[in-house]
Amino acid sequence: MTVANDQFTFLQELVYKRSAMVLSDSKAYLAESRLMPLARAIGISDTGEFVAHVRRSHDVKLEEQVVEAMTINETLWFRDKRPFDALRSHVLPDLISRKASARQLSIWSAASSSGQELYSVAILLEESFPQMRDWRVSLLGTDLSREMVDKATSGVYSSMEMNRGLPAAMLIRYFSQSGSSYRLTDTIRSKVRFQQMNLASTPWPSLPVFDVILLRNVLIYFDVGTKQRILQEARRRLSPGGYLLLGTAETTSGLSGEFETVSAEGAVFYRVKER
Amino acid sequence: MRVLLVDDSRAMRSIVARILRKIGIFDIDEAADGQEALDRVKAGPVPDLALVDWNMPVMNGLDFVISVRKEGEFRSMTIMMVTTENEHGQIVRALAAGAHEYLIKPFDEEALIDKLAILGFVGNLDEASSEQVHS
Ligand SMILES: C[S@@+](CC[C@H](N)C(=O)[O-])C[C@H]1O[C@@H](n2cnc3c(N)ncnc32)[C@H](O)[C@@H]1O
Numbered sequence: 001m002t003v004a005n006d007q008f009t010f011l012q013e014l015v016y017k018r019s020a021m022v023l024s025d026s027k028a029y030l031a032e033s034r035l036m037p038l039a040r041a042i043g044i045s046d047t048g049e050f051v052a053h054v055r056r057s058h059d060v061k062l063e064e065q066v067v068e069a070m071t072i073n074e075t076l077w078f079r080d081k082r083p084f085d086a087l088r089s090h091v092l093p094d095l096i097s098r099k100a101s102a103r104q105l106s107i108w109s110a111a112s113s114s115g116q117e118l119y120s121v122a123i124l125l126e127e128s129f130p131q132m133r134d135w136r137v138s139l140l141g142t143d144l145s146r147e148m149v150d151k152a153t154s155g156v157y158s159s160m161e162m163n164r165g166l167p168a169a170m171l172i173r174y175f176s177q178s179g180s181s182y183r184l185t186d187t188i189r190s191k192v193r194f195q196q197m198n199l200a201s202t203p204w205p206s207l208p209v210f211d212v213i214l215l216r217n218v219l220i221y222f223d224v225g226t227k228q229r230i231l232q233e234a235r236r237r238l239s240p241g242g243y244l245l246l247g248t249a250e251t252t253s254g255l256s257g258e259f260e261t262v263s264a265e266g267a268v269f270y271r272v273k274e275r
Numbered sequence: 276m277r278v279l280l281v282d283d284s285r286a287m288r289s290i291v292a293r294i295l296r297k298i299g300i301f302d303i304d305e306a307a308d309g310q311e312a313l314d315r316v317k318a319g320p321v322p323d324l325a326l327v328d329w330n331m332p333v334m335n336g337l338d339f340v341i342s343v344r345k346e347g348e349f350r351s352m353t354i355m356m357v358t359t360e361n362e363h364g365q366i367v368r369a370l371a372a373g374a375h376e377y378l379i380k381p382f383d384e385e386a387l388i389d390k391l392a393i394l395g396f397v398g399n400l401d402e403a404s405s406e407q408v409h410s
Pocket of ligand 1: 072073074075076079110111112113114117142143144145148197198199200201215216217218221247
């Protein structure tokens, strides 16, 4: 027996309740592979049976593990919208004026999943900052999952994924048909680079400094000590005056005293405090 | 705000209507094909938003968009195609005809809400709004 439809509905509700993340129906196929290790760990060899067990047991700890396993790659285009509005109206104009002589900009999506976050930035730059076309812009995405890095690199997305937050006008402009999927144009794909990296394994390998670090919806998976170490590493990779962006439900407070907040367009960015 | 749902599937209209009601949109009108939709729009009041299927009997969704865009007085109406037509070329045609957005079937609830946010009909997709949607 595998995960049945009504069981997936239960998983969707559970994930929503615990993480405010909405698992799309297209993620049903993930249930099997994601939950198998958890099932085995408690001596159940069948995922359907495992879900039934979770449902009956009301074991909070177990529910949390299930949520983590299921949400781990969830992402969408221009996620939460406001941070991207703030990038457009505040963060990027500020960086452009400060870096006008060097004409270099670097942005890092530190848990890039299937790539929508970094590509959203690339599209935003293309749409709103044509004056930067002759700048040296480096856009790096990293993720723990090799599978996600490969998917991001391919730049190919299903219609279910395209539906999530991507304006149709951008679909037309920056994608072409590829079977029943959509493929990002080479103009955008050639601007970004993805590689594998484990944020939890500190100290990090040598990395350049970045003007913007997107560290979104990943700290939630770590314990306090790991969060602290990651924020400390991230701080060291921020260029002077650079911006750190976390997920909507995440914060540096209680984890690091070295950041101050900047708000714009209803989004909160973090910058290293001046001494 | 007033929404017109144009789809020949009653089940689809009721699913979409249910999602709209969840996010506080109650002024919902329905039409089963493009012609009926055109009649509704002409009779008024003009909806703020029309969600339009493509393949329907009598008059299809694209022809509806073309017809309605001929009339200057309906220009304020926002149109989103909601259809299984998923080819890039079709999306280009629909936007060229005057649709503003495009949602590909099948879609989930959150995708519809994302699109309404893009169109400015619901608040930004922060925790609060999705909370409200799923409560
Ligand atoms: C929920 S997604 C967030 C994607 C994107 N940043 C966003 O906000 O939409 C979390 C991602 O973090 C990645 N991840 C989890 N643990 C990680 C780690 N230790 N190092 C790097 N990436 C990790 C997962 O593979 C997953 O792709």
